[in-house]
Amino acid sequence: MDTDSKTIGAVERSFDIVEVIQRRGPIGVSEVADVVSLPKSTVYTHLNTLSSAGYLIKEDGLYRLSCQYLQLGATVQHSIDLYRQGKEEVDELAAEVEERTNLVIEENGLGTCVYATNSSNSTQAYMNLGEQRPMHATATGKAILAHLPVDRVDDIIERHGxxxxxxxxxxxxxxxxxxxxxxxxxxxxxxxxxxxDGLCCIATPVIVDDHPLGSISVSGPCSQFKRPDRRDELCEALRNAANVIQLDFMLT
Amino acid sequence: MDTDSKTIGAVERSFDIVEVIQRRGPIGVSEVADVVSLPKSTVYTHLNTLSSAGYLIKEDGLYRLSCQYLQLGATVQHSIDLYRQGKEEVDELAAEVEERTNLVIEENGLGTCVYATNSSNSTQAYMNLGEQRPMHATATGKAILAHLPVDRVDDIIERHGxxxxxxxxxxxxxxxxxxxxxxxxxxxxxxxxxxxDGLCCIATPVIVDDHPLGSISVSGPCSQFKRPDRRDELCEALRNAANVIQLDFMLT
DNA sequence: ATATACTTTTCGATGATAGTAAACGACCGT
DNA sequence: ACGGTCGTTTACTATCATCGAAAAGTATAT
Incomplete structure (x- = not known):
């Protein structure tokens, strides 16, 4: 379906390089060449191409990602229905319960974080913007899976195990x-x-027209989440928030 | 310097296509081919390559940008010193003055917005995340230019007029x-x-070690900004915010 | 200064490969 | 069934991305 159909090697190589720079920060030609196992001269032309296209900035002989990606990222985020309709609500939710909240959608069969609040008492985030995690192992993922047609679920499990x-x-x-x-x-x-280990999460799906658009969640250290009263409190707040978001969809 | 050095055509073409999708949203092969004036088959392989690399999602025969860009955008944003140190402060500033606030840095000789608050009484934003504008025509740009070495300023003017x-x-x-x-x-x-026309903006540079890291600004409709007392109020608030950010840098 | 050891950059020859036209099959609505 | 889309596949060829080698630059030490 997608594994081996015709693709353009040079483009793949360029994106490999972009990912290397994403992971390792500002970096020179030689180091990139080392990491991707390509001749320096080849890497050089790729870096050159990406710079002149505005996607890399060359500073002091090192290449770093440019702000073009900021714009692309913002475009993507605003194109996501759940984000546009849900951001405000999960912000309020986060303020109310004082825990980290997330907006997650399914993409490529993986749970993808499209928004996250850095709650005031921010325990280190476990899912960052754009990060993808298998759906079967997260509250948000399972919330979505539960409302997907069986064949979609089968597809996803087959693809990611x-x-x-x-x-x-x-x-x-x-x-x-x-x-x-x-x-x-x-x-x-x-x-x-x-x-x-040590991380708990509670999630509810956001369902519009019987389709799960994604899910919203509250997450934090288990210690907080195991107290039954606290847990009920969080569940209730989540349900309310999801309701509000779903209603907003109806009225739009 | 960079106009005609060796670059890879295929990579440039792929990014052209990405930009088309960014501008026009979900789109099919034929329409892309039309816009970029390339044969359908060529466009097809590019879209195929980008999809299989995870940078595009194919849905109902249409291609859209994937959440990969979200992650790249977030990485870029967090790599910017001014953002990390200044976000919190301009958030507070925005709440205080109830106007839109921005964080801007110089990139490629252009003023680039790396953060913006959507003030509660949000007048339509004039500068969105990642957007670039000539420095001589903006308060933020001029604030940075004013503290750049003369030769850098010359470069920038020569490059962008x-x-x-x-x-x-x-x-x-x-x-x-x-x-x-x-x-x-x-x-x-x-x-x-x-x-x-109709838009006013006030900015202060954020200077660390005699180098302008960028600038912070408040912007809104002119009507608000022309009242001298209001203007002084905003200037004062901006100066304070810039001071706080600069101090934070010293202590880090 | 001179040398050394690294960079990044340029260049040109080569062969893989990206581009292309043309054909195909699938899917509409009429 | 028909013309009109659409996306996809194929096969050929000329282009062009690749890569080694060598040049130019930069920094450090001797």
């Missing part, structure tokens, strides 16, 4: 099926250290 | 020189409809 990240990760197809049914009933999903 | 956008734009080298001297004296710069 059910890798285990912690002791708690659901790694069996049956276990997942059961969990998704529960989530559909409850209208809410939990992640109790299924993705990262 | 002194295009006029409104009646008020400074279009002569001498006029600009004079203005920059005034800005250095006052520590603050104004844009009275020099860029866009």
């Amino acid at each position: 059910l890798e285990g990240f912690t002791e708690q990760t659901i790694t069996s197809r049956d276990g997942l099926e059961e969990e998704l049914a529960e989530i559909r009933d409850a209208g809410i999903s939990f992640d109790n250290e299924e993705s990262v | 002194l295009e006029g956008f409104t009646e008020q734009t400074i279009t002569s080298r001498d006029g600009l020189e004079e203005e920059l001297a005034e800005i250095r004296d006052a520590g603050i710069s104004f844009d009275n409809e020099e860029s866009v």
Whole structure:
């Protein structure tokens, strides 16, 4: 379907280089050449091309990503319905519950964070803007999966498997099926250290026209989330927020 | 310097296509081919390459930008010193003065917006995230120019000229020189409809180690900004904010 | 100063490959 | 069934991205 159809090598190489710069920050020709295992001269022309196209900035002999990506990123973010309609609401939610909140959508079969508040008492974020994580191992991912047609779910599992990240990760197809049914009933999903040890997360899907547009979540250290009263409080706040967002969609 | 050195055509073509999609949103092969004046088959392989690399998403036969750009954009933003140190402060500033505030740096000789608050009473933004504008026609740009070495200023003017956008734009080298001297004296710069009719802006540079890292600004409709008392109020608030940011840099 | 050891950059020959036209199949609405 | 889209595939060829080698630049030490 997508593995080996005709692609342009030079373009792939350029994006490889961009990713290297993204990971390692400002960097010179030689180091890039080293990392991607290409001749310096080849890398040089790529860097040159990307600079003259405005996607890299050359400063003191080092290349760094340009602000073009800022613009592209902003364009992408604003093109996402859930972001446009949900940002304000999750901001308020974050202020109310004083925990980190996230907006997540499905892309390429992965849960993709399209917005996150840095809650005031910000525990280190576990999911950053644009970051992608397998759906079966996160509250947000499961919330979406639970409301996707079965064949889509099958596709996604086939594509990405059910890798285990912690002791708690659901790694069996049956276990997942059961969990998704529960989530559909409850209208809410939990992640109790299924993705990262010590991290808990509660999520609700945002459903419009029977399609899950994505999900919103609250996340933080488990200590906070295990107290039943606190948990109920968070669930309630989440449900409310999701409701507000869904209503906004209706009225637009 | 960079006009005609060796570059890779295929890569440039791919980025052209990305930019087309950025401007026009989800789009099919034929329409792209039309816009960029290339054969459908050529465009097809480019879109294919970009999709399989994860930078485009193919949905219902249309291609759209993927969330990869979100991640790249976030990486870029966090790599900018002025953003990391200044975001919080301009957020507070925006809340205080209830106008739109911006963080701007110089990139490629252009003023580049690296952060902007959508003030509560948000008048339509004139500068969006990642957007670039000539420095001589904006308060933020002039604030930076005023503290750049003369030869850098010369470079920039040579590269981008002194295009006029409104009646008020400074279009002569001498006029600009004079203005920059005034800005250095006052520590603050104004844009009275020099860029866009009806829009005013006040900016202060953020200077660390005698180098301007960028500038912060407040902008809005002229009506608000012409009242002398209001103007003084905004100037004072800006100066304070810039001071706080500069201090933060010292302590880091 | 001179040398050394690294960079980045230029250049030209070569062969892989990106570009292209033309044909194909799928999908509309009429 | 028909013309009109659309996206996709194919096969050929001339281009052009690649790469080694060598030049030019930069910094450090001797």
